[in-house]
Amino acid sequence: MEITQIKSDQSLIIRLVGRLDASWSETVRNEFSAAVRSGEHHITLEMAEVDYISSAGLGTLLILYKELLAIKGDFGISTASPFVESALNLAGLSQFLIPTGEATGATKSDSNRSARSPQATYEVFTTPGPGLRLAMTGDPDILHKGAGPTRNLTFGPTSFAFGIGALGEDECEERFGEFLAVAGTAVFQPTDGANRPDFVVRTGDFLPRGCLAVGLIGEGEFPLLARFEATAESRTVGLSELATTALELSGAESVAITAIVETAGLVGTALRQSPARNPKDARLEFPQIRDWLAFSNERVFRDATALLAGVVAREGSSLQPLLRPIGPGLFGHFHAAAFPYRPVQKGRIALEPSVTALFENNTVHAVLHLLNDDRGFTGAGESEFLRGALWIAPIEESEPSPFTTSEADATSSHSACNGSGEARTARLSIPNPKSAIV
Amino acid sequence: MLEIQSIRKTFNPGTVNEVRALQGVDLVIEEGSFVIVLGMNGSGKSTLLNAVAGSFFVDAGQIRVAGKNVTKWPEHRRAKLIGRVFQNPFSGTAPSMSIAENFALATHRGRPRGLGWALSRGLMDPLRDRIAGLKMGLENRLDNAIGSLSGGQRQALTLLMASWLKPDLLLLDEHTAALDPKSAEQVIALTNEVITRDKLTTLMVTHSMPQAVSLGDRIIMMHGGKILHDLQGPEKKRLRPEDLIERFNAIRAREQLDESAADMLRKNYI
Numbered sequence: 001m002e003i004t005q006i007k008s009d010q011s012l013i014i015r016l017v018g019r020l021d022a023s024w025s026e027t028v029r030n031e032f033s034a035a036v037r038s039g040e041h042h043i044t045l046e047m048a049e050v051d052y053i054s055s056a057g058l059g060t061l062l063i064l065y066k067e068l069l070a071i072k073g074d075f076g077i078s079t080a081s082p083f084v085e086s087a088l089n090l091a092g093l094s095q096f097l098i099p100t101g102e103a104t105g106a107t108k109s110d111s112n113r114s115a116r117s118p119q120a121t122y123e124v125f126t127t128p129g130p131g132l133r134l135a136m137t138g139d140p141d142i143l144h145k146g147a148g149p150t151r152n153l154t155f156g157p158t159s160f161a162f163g164i165g166a167l168g169e170d171e172c173e174e175r176f177g178e179f180l181a182v183a184g185t186a187v188f189q190p191t192d193g194a195n196r197p198d199f200v201v202r203t204g205d206f207l208p209r210g211c212l213a214v215g216l217i218g219e220g221e222f223p224l225l226a227r228f229e230a231t232a233e234s235r236t237v238g239l240s241e242l243a244t245t246a247l248e249l250s251g252a253e254s255v256a257i258t259a260i261v262e263t264a265g266l267v268g269t270a271l272r273q274s275p276a277r278n279p280k281d282a283r284l285e286f287p288q289i290r291d292w293l294a295f296s297n298e299r300v301f302r303d304a305t306a307l308l309a310g311v312v313a314r315e316g317s318s319l320q321p322l323l324r325p326i327g328p329g330l331f332g333h334f335h336a337a338a339f340p341y342r343p344v345q346k347g348r349i350a351l352e353p354s355v356t357a358l359f360e361n362n363t364v365h366a367v368l369h370l371l372n373d374d375r376g377f378t379g380a381g382e383s384e385f386l387r388g389a390l391w392i393a394p395i396e397e398s399e400p401s402p403f404t405t406s407e408a409d410a411t412s413s414h415s416a417c418n419g420s421g422e423a424r425t426a427r428l429s430i431p432n433p434k435s436a437i438v
Numbered sequence: 439m440l441e442i443q444s445i446r447k448t449f450n451p452g453t454v455n456e457v458r459a460l461q462g463v464d465l466v467i468e469e470g471s472f473v474i475v476l477g478m479n480g481s482g483k484s485t486l487l488n489a490v491a492g493s494f495f496v497d498a499g500q501i502r503v504a505g506k507n508v509t510k511w512p513e514h515r516r517a518k519l520i521g522r523v524f525q526n527p528f529s530g531t532a533p534s535m536s537i538a539e540n541f542a543l544a545t546h547r548g549r550p551r552g553l554g555w556a557l558s559r560g561l562m563d564p565l566r567d568r569i570a571g572l573k574m575g576l577e578n579r580l581d582n583a584i585g586s587l588s589g590g591q592r593q594a595l596t597l598l599m600a601s602w603l604k605p606d607l608l609l610l611d612e613h614t615a616a617l618d619p620k621s622a623e624q625v626i627a628l629t630n631e632v633i634t635r636d637k638l639t640t641l642m643v644t645h646s647m648p649q650a651v652s653l654g655d656r657i658i659m660m661h662g663g664k665i666l667h668d669l670q671g672p673e674k675k676r677l678r679p680e681d682l683i684e685r686f687n688a689i690r691a692r693e694q695l696d697e698s699a700a701d702m703l704r705k706n707y708i
């Protein structure tokens with residue numbers, strides 16, 4: 001069997017020649033998967049010279065069809081040999097055949113505008129809406145001082161939080177690890193010996209509940225959606241470049257970002273023990289640090305799909321205590337949950353269903369604190385991505401001193417993050433969504 | 439039952455070749471427990487088994503087998519309590535002697551010499567039955583030199599010999615590592631059968647993750663001359679090979695965290 005790919009503007013044509021039977025169906029299936037993985041969500045097959053197809057071959061077509069259906073892509077057969085055509089008709093799969101004269105292609109994009117950075121291109125969508133408030137909680141010096149008292153939090157559909165925390169009601173502090181919560185989901189890397197990240201996805205009124213020892217807690221909407229794709233020449237785009245672009249697109253000095261990304265590799269670390277434990281240990285000294293942080297000198301979770309939550313700011317942000325350098329003049333803090341690879345649907349997608357879908361097959365590989373390992377030749381560098389979606393909320397510091405200790409401010413009408421205790425609150429809002437478009 | 443208390447062993451102390459092979463190992467194995475020993479090359483697995491068998495004396499700590507403090511016993515004296523099978527099919531047997539003679543030798547180990555070398559009917563009949571049970575066609579070759587057998591056949595026989603007298607402790611050190619996959623599978627099946635039937639207290643070293651998850655009731659993972667993980671009960675039961683591989687990767691990653699990475703983390707982590 002011969003397999004040829006022909007790349008057109010909006011879709012991929014795959015031409016098959018020969019017999020599509022059991023001995024070839026797996027190869028063809030792998031070819032399809034690789035195409036979807038490389039970002040092709042509109043695939044047309046030419047089967048005019050396929051003189052035989054067995055059930056194994058039909059099954060392969062059906063798998064591709066379902067895979068593309070799940071990400072709202074499309075799939076069709078533009079030309080078919082008489083044998084293939086009659087097999088499809090008899091098998092009840094004639095809907096795969098594209099009526100002549102009608103070509104399948106991408107639906108026209110409704111993006112407001114497009115943008116470019118050195119290593120990626122972007123389509124940007126805006127949804128004017130209310131802002132997003134952000135509060136800092138806990139002492140950033142947690143690894144030296146240990147975990148202090150924490151509050152119980154509930155994470156609703158418009159909650160946004162990340163830091164060191166845990167899910168559950170009691171004895172949170174035994175499990176404190178890398179944590180993130182967005183769009184009614186929450187996931188964390190427990191440090192009580194369990195290797196698997198635990199998660200809660202909002203189901204009706206069943207909401208994620210947990211505690212945050214240190215981190216940022218926000219509530220609100222993301223007015224900007226930027227779909228990005230690394231350029232063909234560079235193949236991947238780094239986190240700092242995406243973060244810079246997010247700042248530029250928003251026009252703000254600092255932004256909160258939720259992202260779903262197809263990864264080329266993550267560079268990150270994760271707590272191995274809860275900071276509530278062994279308070280006397282000089283935790284970040286060598287070699288004890290080996291017992292406290294898990295870090296591998298290389299990119300991990302290549303070809304996975306990741307959920308990111310983070311903030312990025314230029315120098316001088318009031319969030320500085322929780323920020324670290326992620327690039328020249330750029331400060332940020334990002335957490336990532338790595339999932340088995342699944343393609344991210346193209347175009348304008350909604351945050352909550354897209355995030356929820358990541359948890360569908362019940363597997364989270366790990367939750368990491370992303371790092372910029374800038375040790376030159378020996379360093380692993382930063383996390384790199386192929387494509388994905390960035391939801392961006394500018395942080396507008398409306399008051400000279402954005403932090404108040406008002407608890408009411410941290411509690412929204414969605415009743416998310418409603419705990420007792422102290423939280424310093426910043427207001428995240430968009431002064432004028434139109435002006436955010438450069 | 440085996441009780442190991444804070445044992446240490448350093449090879450070539452005070453020289454450039456100094457290796458701290460055991461750095462304080464504590465381990466209690468209940469009677470009848472079948473324990474799998476995992477760990478990367480050089481982690482101290484064989485040294486642990488050798489320390490128990492008495493190939494050398496430990497520098498510190500105590501070893502008790504079946505309630506007896508054997509720490510200062512020489513190897514041959516411990517052999518009364520302990521059966522062993524090594525990786526190399528050519529060790530542990532006398533190649534030029536017949537299968538039957540090897541058995542007689544093995545089963546008289548630690549017993550008064552007075553019983554002599556006689557291959558008594560009392561031994562030969564059950565031996566023939568047992569060897570027939572291996573279905574390796576060896577029951578009619580009891581007079582053949584053991585050196586003429588294949589590696590798989592020899593390991594199967596060595597295992598039978600080592601377990602014949604139902605030792606208080608059975609030590610297996612990668613005893614299928616040198617075998618082809620089919621023979622390894624046969625010897626593993628036999629191992630499991632013998633150990634479970636006679637409820638032998640066992641320490642078995644392997645590098646095979648599938649073996650580690652499917653055999654035994656407990657796994658200890660060694661690293662740097664210490665026990666790093668001890669998995670038993672429901673935790674052992676639900677283990678999958680990929681969980682173990684993940685733990686190995688974590689160990690490797692831990693080694694990679696050097697001083698320069700530590701500096702970077704101090705700067706970049708919150």
Ligand SMILES: Nc1ncnc2c1ncn2[C@@H]1O[C@H](COP(=O)(O)OP(=O)(O)OP(=O)(O)O)[C@@H](O)[C@H]1O
Nearest residue numbers: 449450457459477478479480481482483484485486
């Ligand atoms: N007799 C010896 N003399 C000197 N060094 C030794 C001796 N036996 C073992 N060592 C050293 O002690 C360390 C532990 O070795 P050991 O054989 O116990 O490892 P292991 O876990 O069994 O590894 P493998 O999986 O390769 O069999 C190694 O560094 C080894 O070189």
Ligand SMILES: [Mg+2]
Nearest residue numbers: 483484485611
């Ligand atoms: Mg060894």
